[in-house]
Amino acid sequence: MTQETILEALKKVFYFPKRDNVVALNMIRNIKVDGDEISLTLLFPEKDEKNENIVRDTCINTLKELAGKDAKITIDVGVPVDSLAKVKYVIAVASGKGGVGKSTVSVNLAVALSQLGAKTGIIDADIYGPSVPMMFDLIEAKPEVREKDGKTIIIPVEKYGIKVLSIGFFVDQSQALIWRGPMASNALSQLFNDAEWGELDYLVVDLPPGTGDIQLTLAQQIAVSGIVIVSTPQEVALADARKAFSMFNQENIRIPILGLVENMSYFTPAELPDNKYYIFGKEGGKKLAEQSNVPFLGQIPLVQSVCEAGDRGVPSTLEENSIISRAFLELAKNIKNEVSKIKQPE
Ligand SMILES: Nc1ncnc2c1ncn2[C@@H]1O[C@H](COP(=O)(O)OP(=O)(O)OP(=O)(O)O)[C@@H](O)[C@H]1O
Ligand SMILES: [Mg+2]
Structure with missing residues (x-):
């Protein structure tokens, strides 16, 4: 058994x-x-x-x-305690295609929102490939788990002023791979419902790629305020972004789409910060957003330091006044603006 x-x-x-x-x-x-x-x-x-x-x-x-x-x-x-009762907005970051930069966007968006003065948390819901522990330099982190009135309560880890929980803190990756739907959904639901999130303005959720069980669990069980879709300007990624739009728009799901972020929009070499090379094509994301009638939330350039920062565990948005921090602050402001249109916090 x-x-x-x-x-x-x-x-x-x-x-x-x-x-x-x-x-x-x-x-x-x-x-x-x-x-x-x-x-x-x-x-x-x-x-x-x-x-x-x-x-x-x-x-x-x-x-x-x-x-x-x-x-x-x-x-x-x-009966569950409502762990999200004092969380104003839950923003999920999704994409149709893998590897387009969801985790990078989630992590830097959380940092940027926090720099704008918002109380922020992040949930890494990527059961099969959690990357937030690495991107926050929290590979060894073990969140405290308490028993309270017979219930298990998980205390999020704090880093860079942000409350962080990742499925990666709890499972050995070789085991996670064999989890089937209900196990994975159950674990995810615990990160939301059994954690002490306290008062937050934004809880950013980094989703796994695609349109599977995890996305469904989220839609059915958690009051997600809105979805941010990430795509690169390439046609293959855009085609999958379209699929993600229609998934979240389905009759039985219907989570508001806050808009599209175009990642790796152009390459900018560190030594020539004013040069932009549109290596994956120009403004594909912007055009898709227009066609799909969703807000275009911004462009994030392809910069080598983003990748290095991810590996070092220090999100590049922490580096003040860099190209990247400017791009993410802009994105965070646009998202705040879109969020305020869909639901007024009580
Ligand atoms: N704007 C960028 N500039 C440079 N490198 C980037 C940028 N965005 C993402 N990357 C790099 O691309 C790789 C994939 O990014 P990331 O892990 O964020 O994608 P993902 O969509 O979360 O992937 P998965 O689908 O596997 O979860 C990482 O090595 C990351 O550092
Ligand atoms: Mg990821």
Whole structure:
């Protein structure tokens, strides 16, 4: 028995008020297995005295089918604390194609927002290839985990004035690769819901590339204020950016798209900062934004120091008045502006 087989079995348990199974609804937490003893927490979206016992008993019976009738099964029932209650805006950074610079944009955007005076956090939701630990020089970081009223609470790590959590802090990469949908979604949901985020103006989320489970979990379970799509000016990347637009626009998802950022817009050599070489084509991103009727949020040049800074763990936006910090401050201002149009903070 593993966490995975347990989650697989519990997919049979339905929670009628929300018309889906308890795994899809991410109601299962803290699974522990020790021989034939299984314990877990069942989190209800809200207090539900009418159904609590029925759902809990169904879970117990389902697990007994899996583990044998003598198995000792303990299920605690709870309701989630709203960890995001004091977070004004959740901004997810997505792309259709991989490697276009989502993580670079997420990290530098978080730094730029913080430089504009906003309280900022970042979640690295890239289960299969987390890069935020490296980009923030936090490879060795281990966030503190506390137990409070029977619930696990994760304390984000603070770096450069930003609260940081990455799935990479918790899992060995060779294991993450074999995670299937529900495991990955469950882990992601913990980074949002079981962490002590406190008061934040912006929580930036670095997504994995594409349009898979992670993006769906996010859409279904977390109140994302808006999506920023990153693309390079190349046709292949733009074609995938279009797919990302339509994914987030689908009837059942519908997260507002804040706009498109064009990364690696032109190459600027360090010794010739005024020269721009449009090696991937000129303004493809800007044109796509116009055609798709979404705001164009800005251009980020291709600069060697960005790549080096990423590897050193010191985001280049921290380097004041550089080409890159100017580009990201501009981007951050545009995003703030777009965000303020979609939802007024209470
Ligand atoms: N504007 C830029 N100038 C120079 N290098 C860049 C720039 N943007 C990104 N890079 C480099 O390109 C590589 C890919 O960037 P990054 O990891 O941010 O992409 P990603 O979209 O997050 O990738 P993945 O899809 O794998 O998550 C990194 O080595 C990064 O340093
Ligand atoms: Mg990435």
